[in-house]
Amino acid sequence: MRSPLKWPGGRTGLTAVTTAGWFLIAMFCYPIFAVVAGSGAVTAPALIVVGILMARAFGEIEYSIPAFITIVMMPLTYSVANGLAMGMLFYPIAMVARGRVEDVHPAMWVLMVVVFLGYFFFLAE
Incomplete structure (x- = not known):
C-alpha cells in the first residue's frame, strides 16, 4: 500500500x-x-x-512468531527497543524449531547470544 x-x-x-x-x-x-x-x-x-x-x-506484515512477539512486546515493555530485541532473540529460536537452522545467518546467532541475552540478563533494569 x-x-x-x-x-x-x-x-x-x-x-x-x-x-x-x-x-x-x-x-x-x-x-x-x-x-x-x-x-x-x-x-x-x-x-x-x-x-x-x-x-x-x-x-x-508477513506474520510469524518473532513478528508477533515484536509487536506484542513493544507496548508491554513500553519500549520499541525491547520489542525489537525480543523479536530478534526469538527469530533464531523459531528457525531452529522449524528445522531451518541453515537459514539463520551467523551474525544473527552472535546478536542473539551475546548482545540480546547479555542485555536482558545483565543490563536490563
Missing part, C-alpha cells in the same frame, strides 16, 4: 543541510521551549502519530 502523501522525500544533500540548519536554530530556542516541553504535552501528540503510522503497516 502506498502512502497517501505525495512528497517524494529528500533526494539531494540539500535536505541534510536544511535539517542541520533547523537543528542549529533549535539549539538556541531550546531553553525557551523547554518550559512547555517538560510537561509531556508536546511529545504526546508526536508519539501518537508515530504509533498510528506503525500500526498502519501491521496489515502488510
Whole structure:
C-alpha cells in the first residue's frame, strides 16, 4: 500500500543541510521551549502519530512468531527497543524449531547470544 502523501522525500544533500540548519536554530530556542516541553504535552501528540503510522503497516506484515512477539512486546515493555530485541532473540529460536537452522545467518546467532541475552540478563533494569 502506498502512502497517501505525495512528497517524494529528500533526494539531494540539500535536505541534510536544511535539517542541520533547523537543528542549529533549535539549539538556541531550546531553553525557551523547554518550559512547555517538560510537561509531556508536546511529545504526546508526536508519539501518537508515530504509533498510528506503525500500526498502519501491521496489515502488510508477513506474520510469524518473532513478528508477533515484536509487536506484542513493544507496548508491554513500553519500549520499541525491547520489542525489537525480543523479536530478534526469538527469530533464531523459531528457525531452529522449524528445522531451518541453515537459514539463520551467523551474525544473527552472535546478536542473539551475546548482545540480546547479555542485555536482558545483565543490563536490563
